[in-house]
Amino acid sequence: MSAQYIHVSVAWPYANGDLHIGHLAGAYLPADIFARYHRLRGNHVLMVSGSDSHGTPITVEADKRGTTPLAVFEHYHERFLQTQRKVGVSYDLFTHTDTENHHQVAQDIFVRLLERGHLYKEKQTLLYSESEKRFLPDRYVEGTCYICKYSYARGDQCENCGNLMDAIQLINPHSRNNPDDKLIPRESEHYFLDLGRFTEQILDYLAEHAHHWRPNVSTFSQNFVKEGLRGRPITRDIDWGVPVPLEGWEDKRLYVWFDAVMGYFTASIEWAKNIGAPDEWKKWWYNPEAKIYNFIGKDNIPFHTIIWQAELLGIDGIYNEDDPVYGDIPLQLPYDVPANEFMNIEGQQFSTSRNWAVWLPDLLERYQADALRFYVARSFPERQDSDFSWEGFLARVNNELLAAWGNLVNRVLGFAYKRFDGAVPAPDELTAADSDIIAATEAGFDSVGALLEQVRLKEALEETLALAREVNAWLNEREPWKVIKADRADAARSVYAALRCIDNLKILFAPFTPFSSQQVHEMLGYEGQLFGDLSIENYSEENRDHLALVYDGGKAIGEWRTSDLRAGQALRQPSPLFVKLDPEIVEQERGNLGKERVEGEIR
RNA sequence: GCUGAUGUAGCUCAGCUGGUUAGAGCGCACGACUCAUAAUCGUGAGGUCGGAAGUUCAAGUCUUCCCAUCAGCACCA
Numbered sequence: 001m002s003a004q005y006i007h008v009s010v011a012w013p014y015a016n017g018d019l020h021i022g023h024l025a026g027a028y029l030p031a032d033i034f035a036r037y038h039r040l041r042g043n044h045v046l047m048v049s050g051s052d053s054h055g056t057p058i059t060v061e062a063d064k065r066g067t068t069p070l071a072v073f074e075h076y077h078e079r080f081l082q083t084q085r086k087v088g089v090s091y092d093l094f095t096h097t098d099t100e101n102h103h104q105v106a107q108d109i110f111v112r113l114l115e116r117g118h119l120y121k122e123k124q125t126l127l128y129s130e131s132e133k134r135f136l137p138d139r140y141v142e143g144t145c146y147i148c149k150y151s152y153a154r155g156d157q158c159e160n161c162g163n164l165m166d167a168i169q170l171i172n173p174h175s176r177n178n179p180d181d182k183l184i185p186r187e188s189e190h191y192f193l194d195l196g197r198f199t200e201q202i203l204d205y206l207a208e209h210a211h212h213w214r215p216n217v218s219t220f221s222q223n224f225v226k227e228g229l230r231g232r233p234i235t236r237d238i239d240w241g242v243p244v245p246l247e248g249w250e251d252k253r254l255y256v257w258f259d260a261v262m263g264y265f266t267a268s269i270e271w272a273k274n275i276g277a278p279d280e281w282k283k284w285w286y287n288p289e290a291k292i293y294n295f296i297g298k299d300n301i302p303f304h305t306i307i308w309q310a311e312l313l314g315i316d317g318i319y320n321e322d323d324p325v326y327g328d329i330p331l332q333l334p335y336d337v338p339a340n341e342f343m344n345i346e347g348q349q350f351s352t353s354r355n356w357a358v359w360l361p362d363l364l365e366r367y368q369a370d371a372l373r374f375y376v377a378r379s380f381p382e383r384q385d386s387d388f389s390w391e392g393f394l395a396r397v398n399n400e401l402l403a404a405w406g407n408l409v410n411r412v413l414g415f416a417y418k419r420f421d422g423a424v425p426a427p428d429e430l431t432a433a434d435s436d437i438i439a440a441t442e443a444g445f446d447s448v449g450a451l452l453e454q455v456r457l458k459e460a461l462e463e464t465l466a467l468a469r470e471v472n473a474w475l476n477e478r479e480p481w482k483v484i485k486a487d488r489a490d491a492a493r494s495v496y497a498a499l500r501c502i503d504n505l506k507i508l509f510a511p512f513t514p515f516s517s518q519q520v521h522e523m524l525g526y527e528g529q530l531f532g533d534l535s536i537e538n539y540s541e542e543n544r545d546h547l548a549l550v551y552d553g554g555k556a557i558g559e560w561r562t563s564d565l566r567a568g569q570a571l572r573q574p575s576p577l578f579v580k581l582d583p584e585i586v587e588q589e590r591g592n593l594g595k596e597r598v599e600g601e602i603r
Numbered sequence: 604g605c606u607g608a609u610g611u612a613g614c615u616c617a618g619c620u621g622g623u624u625a626g627a628g629c630g631c632a633c634g635a636c637u638c639a640u641a642a643u644c645g646u647g648a649g650g651u652c653g654g655a656a657g658u659u660c661a662a663g664u665c666u667u668c669c670c671a672u673c674a675g676c677a678c679c680a
Contacts, residue, residue, distance in 0.1 A: 014680080057679085215608090255678080257678095341608090378615085384609055385673060389614090404628095406639095408642095472644070
C-alpha cells in the first residue's frame with residue numbers, strides 16, 4: 001500500500017491558563033499516539049494545532065491580572081510550547097491564532113462566505129455590562145422572571161417555572177457574578193453564518209460516516225442537526241480578535257469560535273509556508289485520498305462535526321481555483337472526529353476556580369513523561385468519562401508499565417549483557433517455543449496496528465501490554481538463567497528470542513511511550529532515533545514574529561515492522577527504563593488538590 | 604423540563620447483530636522461581652450484570668417504567 005496522507009487536527013487550547021491533564025487525555029495524547037503510529041507506518045502525517053489567542057476568557061484573565069490580552073496569551077503560549085515539547089506531543093506545527101497568516105486566511109474565509117451568500121446581517125439586542133465592558137452571554141445573566149416573578153431566573157431559562165426566555169425579557173437583569181452590575185440592553189448589528197442552508201449536505205455527510213464514527217459522536221451530531229440548524233453570529237463587539245474585513249466594521253471582531261475552528265486549515269497553510277512549499281497543504285485538504293482526523297473533547301463536538309463542515313462546504317475551492325493539480329477537487333471534510341469524554345480527577349469534575357486540577361507543567365517536573373503518557377492512555381475516556389486518581393497512577397505505573405514492560409527489558413537486557421559479553425547472542429537454531437513467542441509479538445503489528453487505525457487506542461495499549469506479559473510468561477518457562485548453567489547454547493536461543501521480542505515490543509509501545517522506546521532502541525545497540533525532533537522555532541512574518549512548536553521527522557528511522565535483530569550486535573549497558581513511584585506520592589499529590597496554586601507574574 | 608449517554612467482580616474497564624458454567628488487568632490469598640527496580644510466573648477466592656416489570660425456548664445484550672451520574676439544549680467555546 002502506498003503512503004497515505006493523514007491530517008491530525010487537534011483542538012486549540014485557550015491561552016488563558018496552563019495545560020492540565022484534561023487537555024492531554026481529551027485530545028493531545030490521543031492525537032499524538034495516532035500521529036506517531038502513522039509516521040512509523042511511513043504515512044505522510046500533518047499534525048497541527050495552536051493556542052487560541054482570542055476570546056473572552058483571555059480578556060477576562062488579562063483584566064484580572066492587570067495586563068493585556070496579548071501579554072496573557074503570549075505568556076501561556078510559550079508555556080504550552082515547553083510543556084508539550086516535554087511530554088512529546090509531536091505537532092508538525094503548533095502555532096497560534098494571532099499570526100498574520102491566521103488573520104489573513106480567516107478574513108479571506110469570511111469574505112468568501114459573504115460573497116457566496118452564506119452570511120446574513122441581523123440586529124440583536126444584547127445585555128451590555130458597563131463594568132466588564134462586554135456583552136454578557138445569557139447564562140451569565142440573572143434577573144426576575146417576567147412570567148412567574150422568580151427573582152433568580154437565568155438569562156436562558158427560569159428554573160422556577162421552567163420557561164425558556166431571552167435575557168432581555170428579564171426584569172432587572174444583572175450579572176450573576178456581580179449583582180450590583182447593572183446591565184443595559186444595547187442593539188448591535190452582526191453577521192451570522194447561515195447554517196440552515198447546509199442541513200441536507202451535513203446530514204448526508206454524517207450518514208456517510210456514521211458506521212465508523214464513535215456512536216456518541218455520531219448520534220449526538222445527528223440529533224443536533226435534526227433539532228434544526230439556526231444561524232450563528234460570527235462577529236462581536238470587542239476589540240481583541242481578528243478584525244472584520246469590511247468598511248464600517250472597524251470596532252468589531254470575528255467571533256472567537258468562528259476563527260478558532262478554522263485554525264486547522266490556517267495552520268496547515270502556515271506550515272506549508274514555513275517549510276518553503278506554499279502549496280504543500282493541499283496534499284491533505286484537496287486530496288480525496290487523504291484522511292483528516294479531528295481530535296477533540298466532547299464539549300466541542302458540534303463545532304467539529306457540523307459547524308466546521310458548514311464553513312468548509314461554504315468556502316470550497318478557496319485558494320485553489322487555478323491549481324493545475326487540485327483545481328477540480330472539493331475541499332476535504334474531516335474523515336473522523338474521535339472525540340473523547342472527560343477525565344475527572346479523584347472522582348470530581350475538573351475545576352480551575354477550585355484548583356481541582358492536575359497541571360501538566362507541575363507534573364512533568366516530578367514524573368517521567370512516559371509514565372504520565374502511559375497512565376493517561378490506559379485511562380482514556382474513549383467511551384465514557386474516566387477518572388484520574390493518584391492511586392491509579394501509582395498502581396498502573398508501578399504494577400503495569402514498570403513491572404510488565406520495564407522489568408522485561410531490564411531482566412533480559414541485563415542478563416544478556418552480563419552473561420553474553422554485552423552482545424546479542426548467536427543462536428544455532430531456535431526451539432519451537434522460541435519461534436512461537438517471536439511470532440506472537442510479530443502478530444502484534446497487525447492486531448495493535450488495526451486497533452490504532454480505528455483510533456481504539458486504549459485497546460491497542462492493552463493488547464501491547466498483554467504481549468509483554470506473554471513474553472514474561474514464556475521466559476519463566478524457558479528459564480535461561482537456570483539453563484545457562486548446563487546448556488549455554490540453549491540459553492543463547494531463548495535470550496536471542498527474548499531480545500527479538502523486546503525489539504518488536506519497542507515499536508509497538510513507541511506511539512504510547514516514545515521516550516522509553518528510544519532508550520530500548522539504544523540499549524539494544526542500534527543507532528539513530530525512532531522519531532524526529534521537537535523544537536521551538538521562531539517564525540517571522542511581515543510585522544512581527546511568533547514562536548511555534550515544530551516536529552522535524554528528518555532523522556526518524558523508526559518503522560512499524562518486525563525486528564531483524566542481528567546476532568552479535570553490541571548491546572549498550574542497560575539501565576532501568578522507569579522510575580518506581582513511592583506510595584507516598586498519593587497522599588502528597590492529593591494534598592495539592594484544591595489548594596491555591598501560585599502562578600508567576602506575567603510581565 | 605427536553606434530548607443523548609453511562610451504571611457489569613474491592614478498583615479500572617471489555618462484553619458486536621440476544622444463546623454453553625459473565626471476561627481482562629490491578630488488588631487480595633496461596634504456591635513456584637531468583638535473570639530482574641521484592642519485579643516475574645502459576646493457581647485460586649471474588650460479580651446474577653443500578654432497581655422493577657415485560658418480550659422470548661433463551662437477556663448483561665431487546666421493550667417500558669423508576670433511581671443515580673454525566674453531557675447538550677444554540678450568542679461559553
